[in-house]
Amino acid sequence: MFIKEACVENFTDVPKLIHHGANRIELCDNLAAGGTTVSEGVLKATLIYCQAVDVPVMAIIRPRGGDFFYSETEKSIMRHDIQLALDAGVDGLVIGALTNELELDIPFLKEVQQLTAKYGTDLTFHMAFDELQSETQISALTELPALGFSRVLTHGGPKNQDILDSVPRLQVLMDAAPAGFTILPGGGLTKDNLPQLQQALPQLSEAHGTKIV
Template structure:
């Protein structure tokens, strides 16, 4: 079981690694769902984690709010991907939607072109896609070689324990073509229950170790 711990800065990274974090997701402003961190935070965290054999996934998101981005914001994201790749990040976490709450295929394709050699996670923008289109979205992300989908299995105002049926549906449909990464409310206390209830190999959260 890979425990991916979400952190806003470097402060707790050494402690989290010592307590069993297997991978870091680095993103600022968790109160708004995460945005891209500063150069300094990224550089120091990536360097430290690599010296301790820990991978780093770095959020690329120019602001909080919705996941519908203007062309200029997409350009910001492109620059951030190039920059983070130069710093040595192992992967990128991103997601773009259009006005219809479907994947912004043009924006995502242009961003994914820049992620060659990196792991890619499509973040919780996935949960904003209409339920009847989510399986089609899984197919699109598989086709475009995205590695995993971070999902709560429903609205964030629900408990993740109450979304196990939907998460199972994602996992079964994905059929090992893409990793389904449960997140949002996964804790050290409910991790065993979740892992015993659904077939998962990775989990994501701020409180899943120590």
């Protein structure tokens, strides 16, 4: 089954999006800043509804907009929010962290892996991936599965680039990804241009967007 992951910032639109064909929800607040962690109340309401209709919920863990270099205080906030989401019964988390040298923050990502392992939580590395250098992205595709991640969300190029112009890079990433690890395109992807992306990338299995349905 092809997965259409709808990105939403509150509960209000969730039933409508599922009705129109979304079969996974990414829940985040403050989309204008690229998405931040939602309130516990929004998370719980969304989980109650989505569990009843058998639609998985992925919750973003991000304490603020801006860069992806987090202070120890911010990491403490993220650990707390991770545990709240796990206790609420979330299906998966969307999270990412980098070092000042634009590399994966391996120690923190290992903490995330340890926190979520016993829950069997699905992990997506978010668009912090697009801040990595091209060669670092390729090596990250090996490192992330070892850290418990099952996919990476990526635009495949600069934010202002049409996602259809990202097809060559997305193909490179798909070819480099190990078996079972998913490249999840997003950023400017809609129900209108999704068919073109699917035609250009026949192995595409998932897509992400605020207007994906």
